[in-house]
Amino acid sequence: MDTNKLLEVQSVGKRFGGLAAVNNCSLFVEEGSVTGLIGPNGAGKTTLFNMVAGNFPPTSGQIFFDGEDVTGLKPFELFSRGVLRTFQIAHEFSQMTALENLMMVPAGQPGESLLTTWLSPGAVKSEEVAVRQKAEDVIDFLKLGHVRNELAGNLSGGQKKLLELGRTMMVEAKIVLLDEVAAGVNRTLLKDLAANIERMNSELGYTFFVIEHDMDLIERLCDPVIVMAQGEVIAKGHMEELRRNPEIVEAYFGAPVEVD
Numbered sequence: 001m002d003t004n005k006l007l008e009v010q011s012v013g014k015r016f017g018g019l020a021a022v023n024n025c026s027l028f029v030e031e032g033s034v035t036g037l038i039g040p041n042g043a044g045k046t047t048l049f050n051m052v053a054g055n056f057p058p059t060s061g062q063i064f065f066d067g068e069d070v071t072g073l074k075p076f077e078l079f080s081r082g083v084l085r086t087f088q089i090a091h092e093f094s095q096m097t098a099l100e101n102l103m104m105v106p107a108g109q110p111g112e113s114l115l116t117t118w119l120s121p122g123a124v125k126s127e128e129v130a131v132r133q134k135a136e137d138v139i140d141f142l143k144l145g146h147v148r149n150e151l152a153g154n155l156s157g158g159q160k161k162l163l164e165l166g167r168t169m170m171v172e173a174k175i176v177l178l179d180e181v182a183a184g185v186n187r188t189l190l191k192d193l194a195a196n197i198e199r200m201n202s203e204l205g206y207t208f209f210v211i212e213h214d215m216d217l218i219e220r221l222c223d224p225v226i227v228m229a230q231g232e233v234i235a236k237g238h239m240e241e242l243r244r245n246p247e248i249v250e251a252y253f254g255a256p257v258e259v260d
């Protein structure tokens with residue numbers, strides 16, 4: 001397999017009952033790219049992400065990540081290989097500060113293991129210091145320093161999205177899956193969000209796979225863009241080319257776009 005293909009989906013299908021949500025889809029995401037995924041509601045985009053992130057296995061086909069077959073692996077297994085998808089900030093974290101939210105590092109850290117705590121408490125302490133320092137660095141990178149000690153529940157919708165992005169920086173992510181991260185974010189914060197995605201890509205080498213309804217954001221951030229409709233990949237290219245393709249315009253831009 002071409003080593004540039006960080007993520008490769010081969011003839012993947014997913015049925016719910018008798019209905020195909022994703023039908024024989026093949027696509028790849030090149031390492032270092034910000035690849036877009038667009039298509040009308042119900043096209044199968046989120047279902048595809050769920051399979052890539054391990055939320056459920058495909059009914060057919062295979063998924064490769066970093067050259068290995070990862071079909072059917074669980075979310076935590078994919079997570080430990082560097083596949084991250086963003087989630088809304090969980091409700092239980094609203095009573096923690098922005099900084100503390102970033103410090104909620106997932107399993108796999110020495111501090112998580114009771115055995116390590118018992119055997120070498122010093123390792124846990126230094127791990128905590130390192131995690132706090134990293135969280136501070138991430139907060140600064142995202143230019144959220146002014147709200148570092150604010151409760152996450154008091155942040156604006158856009159600031160929460162930035163924090164969500166920041167959580168992907170706390171671990172060693174190789175690819176970040178963003179599912180409609182811009183929904184409900186005001187224009188100013190949307191620019192911050194886009195700028196941070198660009199910086200994470202260009203300065204830190206993150207690969208992104210982005211589902212988005214906001215076409216301006218897609219055009220600004222993503223190259224290439226993959227188009228899905230009715231469970232299938234129907235096109236891939238630069239956004240500018242896609243806008244001129246009558247088949248795409250018909251399948252997508254022509255149809256009324258509902259934002260869910």
Ligand SMILES: Nc1ncnc2c1ncn2[C@@H]1O[C@H](COP(=O)(O)OP(=O)(O)O)[C@@H](O)[C@H]1O
Binds near residue numbers: 043045
């Ligand atoms: N858990 C599920 N059970 C049954 N049908 C589902 C489920 N998830 C998605 N679908 C169906 O699969 C199709 C694709 O949905 P989805 O992947 O959410 O599309 P998109 O994200 O492109 O809007 C839709 O027809 C949807 O109703």
Ligand SMILES: [Mg+2]
Binds near residue numbers: 045046047
């Ligand atoms: Mg969706």
